[in-house]
Amino acid sequence: MTDTQPVSIPLGINLSFCVKRWVTPELWAPIVREELGLDLVQLSFDLVDPTWPEDILADCARDIRSAADRYGITVHSAFIGLAHYTFNQLLHPDPRVRDVAEAWMKKAYRFAASAGIYRVGGPLGAIASRIDGKEPDSIPPADYDDLIARMGRLAQAAGESGIVELYVEPTPMRREWPWTVAQAKRMAADLAGSPVRWKYCVDWGHATFEPLYGRDRAGMAEWFEALAPDIGMVHLQQTDFQYDRHWDFSESGAVVPGEAADLQQRAGLADRPVFLEVFYPFERDDLSILQALKHSISVLKPAFAQQISRGMP
Template identity: 60%
Template sequence: MNGTPAPIRFGINLGFCTKRWVTPELWTGMVRERLGLDLVQFSFDLVDPMWPDAIVDRHAAEVRRAAEAAGITIHSAFIGLAHYSFNQLLHPDPAVRNYAEYWLGRAYRFAALAGIPRVGGPLGALAARLDGSEAEALDPADYAELVTRMHRLGERAAAEGLSELYVEPTPLRREWPWTIGQARQMMNDVADSAAPWRLCIDWGHATFAPLYGDVTDGMESWLRDLADVTTAVHIQQTDFAFDRHWDFTVPGKVEPLEAAALLRRTGTDTCPVFLEVFYPFEEDSRTILAALETSCARLKHALA
């Protein structure tokens, strides 16, 4: 009644746990006890869905059990850096594209067993040209095939009982979609998918100056123009010069209170916001934990 806005749901993507807090007991304890969070986005850097069924099934059961015991909601699962490093659904070899589609189907299976209702991430990357130039548009035949695969994946996800699939736009011309217009077209073209496709907009991706030029209102344009098809947001500290994925102990151009105001102004404050940060493998874990504690406390305050 006093006009105070509702808190924005805040969680963390578990990509930072890679090669560190790799078991459900470790990451649930750390997320709950050290970071004070009860919402996460799982990363397939922690589980390879291509493991044999017996191993995948056991890990899925352990993830479900540990999250429930800790009172943690797993909102979604994202493909992780390991799978992202491949060209996936846009590889020049159709056999590799078929395998990438199969990999995603296996990811959906794991998610369903683990009680995770949504799966997503970037879809793939075109190969670079010999002269280093990059196309302004995806070849129409390649795009049509990608949409066909997305429809098949929607059917597979629906059969597994998933509620939503995600596309995460990235700041690369070789990945798709990389513009607001392309994202809108893609969402229109898969609007009848059996499991709905939605966008996860990333703060560092939408504000990448080498690709987009003046990014003063970059994030605002993405959120405002695609609010109706955006249902999750990644946040991190960045300088607009590269896709940094820094935490908020590092100086940068993202101010948490301004970010919260922007989410409310664009009507995307109903979307959960996930801190997505990555660290060098050689960085010590105590330093990372301290930085995460500071960053999460600052973001929780700003989004409350």
């Protein structure tokens, strides 16, 4: 005989929508809590560069802690954002640039921990394109081995800073890593035993990218089923499966919130948080963005807060 208890999926928002707009905690915290009715966020390093002078970073960390406490917000994690992502990071062809990217991440860990944020992640990097434009199905073995070695050192540094979890966000690009389930499984095995565990953040606009995976293979189900023990969170966006759109849910697309929540529930991932991650043109007016976000959350909340019965021993 079993008892039951209600289960809902934690819903939050990545602060990507704040870039060049609501750039301080005093601005984004009341929007998250009072306008959107959320209490879970993911910081974007587009709002704070961990290479800024130490006195500025100390004030930023203090302000994040203060605003989170004042508004009852949990800052679950910090992700690298678009600015740092535009560089090739840990897979740049020049090893000196890889060294800089590795040092950048270590600084990101230190800042996050000082702000009371103990999980950090994002995409890892990209090898350079070939002159002939052809994209192989895997990065060179030497680049992969170097990447794993750097991730090992980063895990060590993260632990020393107080970080408890690290995340890799797979992207639908042959020049980045990993972009297939098989690659992700291999990477997880090669990183087993890291001082801080590496987990995955899977994204609804990445796993569903039909031009790369094909119409029959694109989808979240395979990622959820194959990588469930290694998945730590999910990024949600509205998209058409043709590009990584990062639309909000005021746009028409192929992602149905209720179906997305059901799939995550069935995969046994109801305890993993989901973060709406949306980007807007810088020239778009602020009010229309707030209205679109409110609509999106009003659509997503009922879907991800749905209650199901899970058998308990």
